[in-house]
Amino acid sequence: MTESDLRAQEARSEEPRRAEDDRGAAVEEWSDDDDWTVETLALLRALRAPYRLNRAKQLGFALYCVLLLLVIWGGVPSLGLFLQASMGADYTGHGGDLLAAMPSGIAAVGLAFVLLAVRDGLWRGPVVPPRAATDWLLAHPVRPRPVLRPWFWLSCSLALLPGLVTAVGAMVAQGLMLRVGLPAALGWCLLGGACLPLLATCAGLAVERSDAVARWVRRLTPVATVLVLLLAAQSGLAVAGHRVHWLELVELWSGPWGWAGIAALAPTRGAVPGGWVAAALLVASTVGGLLLADRAAGTVPLGRLRERARTAAGVLAALRTVELRAARLAVSGASGSALLRRVRLPIPRRAWLVVPWRDATALLRSPARLGRAVLLAVPALLCAALAHGIGSKPSVPTTAVALVFGYLAVAQLLEPARIETDDVRRAAWSPYPFASLMLRHAIVPTLAGVLIALVGAVAGAVAGAGPALWLAPAVVPALVGAGLVNTCRGAMRRDLMYKSPSSGTGLGLFLFTAWYAAGPAAGVLALTLPFAQALRTDTAANCGKAAAVGVVTAVVLLWWARTRATELTGLSRPAAQQDR
Incomplete structure (x- = not known):
């Protein structure tokens, strides 16, 4: 979808629209005089003020637990390795294996992250407000964009966390095995660790908005899964000494998942020519994708938002009660897995x-x-x-x-x-x-x-x-x-x-x-x-x-x-x- 199409949809979403029922049918028309967006959001902020402190405490405690786990399982062991390296321990013997595994391995991890994000868009997506917002708030004379945009940016923020952890882990590996300066390694690895999750979130929004894109995702999922496995196998073969350099170059320049690998290799002795070009492509595509996604976040159909909110609530309830099969069935049912109903076997005698x-x-x-x-x-x-x-x-x-x-x-x-x-x-x-x-x-x-x-x-x-x-x-x-x-x-x-x-x-x-x-x-x-x-x-x-x-x-x-x-x-x- 082009930028002009997004602008047209955004304009239509901001114009007076019709309220929709659960089946997406128009029930009542409202005009600019009936627009209560500002007043409604102000009233909600006032009503939520007494509970804002408790919610901040809950979020702070969750963040504290995450940071504590990262420090215990990642920070302390990494610090110990660096202390051993400063006392004479040599980890550079594994540097060759790391350089051999990085091109195909990073492409496999990046493509797998994108695949998970677009598959998430089939049943949930990055724009999923609570059921109260979809069932009640958006059915009133309220513009959808101010309500939906914060949820998209919240999904972007959450997607950044695994990317940042991966970038820090790559920095530690390069610093120990390749003796690369930590600031340079962190800076180059952060390009892929930050840009690729944001691009994947934008792709998930495209899947959430468009049925045509969702159909293509269902069709291409097996192919993408096989490609991820082939890339992982190629990474293992490269460590074993069977590298195919021209194929690695093709994979690194094939898309954002490869550009992130070029950026990660830039400060090492295995740098690929054109690292700055790959970094520029990665940043430009991320900025462009975020701009388009920011405008498209308010154009998700209300009926679809209601379905996604109910599915997400059902999955969360199943997980809380340890009903893992119920959660999996809810996700697979909402994802719309294809069934080959015409396949028949001869009836047994x-x-x-x-x-x-x-x-x-x-x-x-x-x-x-x-x-x-x-x-x-x-x-x-x-x-x-x-x-x-x-x-x-x-x-x-x-x-x-x-x-x-x-x-x-x-x-x-x-x-x-x-x-x-x-x-x-x-x-x-x-x-x-x-x-x-x-x-x-x-x-x-x-x-x-x-x-x-x-x-x-x-x-x-x-x-x-x-x-x-x-x-x-x-x-x-x-x-x-x-x-x-x-x-x-x-x-x-x-x-x-x-x-x-x-x-x-x-x-x-x-x-x-x-x-x-x-x-x-x-x-x-x-x-x-x-x-x-x-x-x-x-x-x-x-x-x-x-x-x-x-x-x-x-x-x-x-x-x-x-x-x-x-x-x-x-x-x-x-x-x-x-x-x-």
Whole structure:
């Protein structure tokens, strides 16, 4: 959209307009004589004055907690490293690896930040006032721009925080590993750390305002996600010694995410020619984007603002009550994930194939879940390859991380089972007992997970990895069983968080976490040691032992899931009888 179009929309928004109801229909016209914007805002400031001090205290306490965490986890360790460097410690041995990782790595981080911002614009966006403002204030003769602009600039301020933290971390890394002056490193890194979040916020506003832009974001999200992963993989390969300089130059000049990398490299010995040009482009695009976004902030349709405010309030309420699935469903529903409703599989001729057929059809009609499973399987296989390459060093933590990513990948394929457990009455169509039905829901995730693992093992074998990576398919049934255990856990046990509140030991939070993640925790703990030993030694005996442990763990977890499913139906019968 051009600047002239924004000016025209801004002018129309400031002109006398019609009030809108919840469906966006005009109900009453008002003119300049009915404009009460100044008086209304002044009255609101007066009414909020008694509570302004308490709100300032709350914000101050939140800021204090954030700063305290940053100082404890970032400032103090960084100061210790600099003190060690002043006493003779040498960290420059890692400088070459840092320079090799920065071009593609910064481009990956910048593109990922932009992707998260535009995806946020699909369901919330940078301009989301409270429900009171959208449902009541903006329905009156009040110009929207004075009400909405402060929320856009608040979103910009919040987006700056991770950028500033990243810039400070980059300054510390360059100062220790490359011996770059701290003021120069901070100044150049702040260009990307400040400008890129602001540009991403402006992009989120464009998505919030325009349905056409939102459709393009949905279409391009898979491509952008794959690009982020490819950039991250290229960064890792560069550290391993496989740099492609011409490709890095293309990535650095491809957009703001690359310009930030050029600016960060400017004070180092790996500087790219044209650093000042990239800095100028970054600043100019940020200033232009902020000017256009400032004018467009008041032109978001009122009906859309109401929908976003209600969705944001629902997500916040779900998070406060630890209903993480409810929050995720609210976000995905508001984001409008595309479904391929025309995808059909041949109807099975045998009754026992009905449940796998339904699960496979649901998976093919929601390709985003399959895509997320593939994307999460990539870091799982990379961590497994890293654990294999560690050799005699301890590989247990790396193997545990690989198993966690593997569980997260398999969990994306268990959505049909989770839908059944959301309300067990939905399983009335099935002739099987509920526990048996849940076990049948494990067939398609297991087959799909084994197929993904086989493809990853083949890729690892082509890249020269050891035969231990062929253990990846053997771990899939156990991870599916862990997912089913979590799926059948039942209603949220928030009462566990209030156990022993006066002891100060955090026992309640530990109990709730243990209950909430019982399945994956048990699976990862049981599989880590044998698989770490198999990856480290790469012998046939240890690989056979690890595979046997995987089979036994899968059987135990599936039995546990069946037991939980039986208990779940037992608990739901009194409620069902009461409903009847």
